[in-house]
Amino acid sequence: MNTLTLLDPVIASAQHPWWQGAVIYQIYPRSFMDANGDGIGDLPGITARLDHVARLGADAIWISPFFTSPMKDFGYDVSDYCDVDPIFGTLADFDALVARAHDLGLRVLIDQVYAHTSDQHAWFIESRSSKENAKADWYVWADAKPDGSPPSNWQSVFGGPAWRWDARRGQYYMHNFLDSQPQLNCHNPEVQEALLGVARFWLERGVDGFRIDALNFAMHDPALRDNPPAPATDKPRTRPFDFQLKRYNQSHRDIEKFIERIRALTDQYDGIFTVAEVGGDEADAQMKAYTHAENHLNSAYGFDFLYAERLTPGLVKAALSAWPATSGTGWPSWAFENHDAPRALSRWISPDHRDAFARLKALLLVCLRGNAIIYQGEELGLGQVDIPFAQLQDPEAIANWPLTLSRDGARTPMPWVAGVPDAGFGSEAPWLPVGQDNLAHAADVQEADPQSLLAFTRQCIAFRKAHKALALGTVSRCDADAVFLLIERTVAGETLRCLFNFGEAPVAVPAYALGGDVLMCVNAGQAHILPAFAAVVLSV
CATH class of the missing domain: 2.60.40.1180 (Golgi alpha-mannosidase II)
Structure with a gap:
């Protein structure tokens, strides 16, 4: 039995900006809706389905990268920060999306990827051409050690050394992720200016904020000191990255100075929200550092729940306790699912209790102090799809098969319509399979059922908005x-x-x-x- 009592809605004021206590809906554009039938979701597809998000009661959408990219990491390897990749549409399509979202009362947040670019970005092409060009110091370059080995022992997230030799420069370049994602040198003021120019470009197009990807990876130790080994653990280690304490390849203290410049820019516009993605062994301290003052970011997006094997009362208490309502402590943002983490219902509960647990989870999220981020399909109760090796797209899963759970399983297309071959996605040959088990949870089936999880999620969001104690x-x-x-x-x-x-x-x-x-x-x-x-x- 579900009951709902509504009071006057919470209205943003000068004391409480719109984003404080907001419900944000994450859209992974490749998998949301395909408007042109090529198998890949796109910006017009998002625009066509925004009514679904508005009816849910969300305050904003967060759109994962749609910028020009060779797509080796599906948009997080940017080759042009200020344009739309043709597979997603055009700048005009983006403008139309923003206009439609604003008409529906939805704010628009987009990703900003400041730690690295694609190796096909014009900046990197120039930087690698010589040691003397105008952008020679825009990326992290270093000479080999006398024996020819890399400058430090740093390891990449996706496996192997965080350095790749480049014969054109006769040096190594750093990459914390794929070797096709060279590390920007954000210590360089010119690089910071260029990235602030990117942010300004999108602010002028009407976006309402940014989720800043992997922000703690944005600056390294210029002395290139080796990372110390990590303490022994009983947990399996699938990557060399896991054998080190990431002391020097990330989280440099000067990131805060760059954050102050980002905040100074966003404060020139009305109602802009900034949230940092911060992961790693010392994420809590860095999240606090990046949000602790009025000249820092508004919020931080942590990993407390995203990779947890179980959802327990103790985990929730620990997460909330880390963000007390005290002076100098920032405002948290919570997510149970996203495009990088396995679907929560597949991690946290057995199939026989799935429906009941999904409702508890939905109500819990809106009862947490902080912003609530819902990943597309979470409101439908989608589960993780088992993607066979031959159909994998995720470079990390392919490299570490079978020990790394594929991110593809949480990136499968949205099932909009249960009774048609393409599940209403827009293509019968989508870039990833929809997943047969998820068809039973399609949006049209739940739309017709007032007792569905979709209907209950709408109730939960309305309940949060109706009670100031929950929102603020x-x-x-x-x-x-x-x-x-x-x-x-x-x-x-x-x-x-x-x-x-x-x-x-x-x-x-x-x-x-x-x-x-x-x-x-x-x-x-x-x-x-x-x-x-x-x-x-x-x-x-």
């Missing part, structure tokens, strides 16, 4: 045991108590947590006993 309130209390979680959210004039049972058996709610009016519940009709995978929100 502090976490005044958080208790957790093996299966029971209590989150108390408080703002002036309102306190909500959110109770969750993560277990397969009923749990008795502690006496101190009882009392108040039931405002919303999932898989339960009363507050004192929570059945399996049940949740209740009380007004206290």
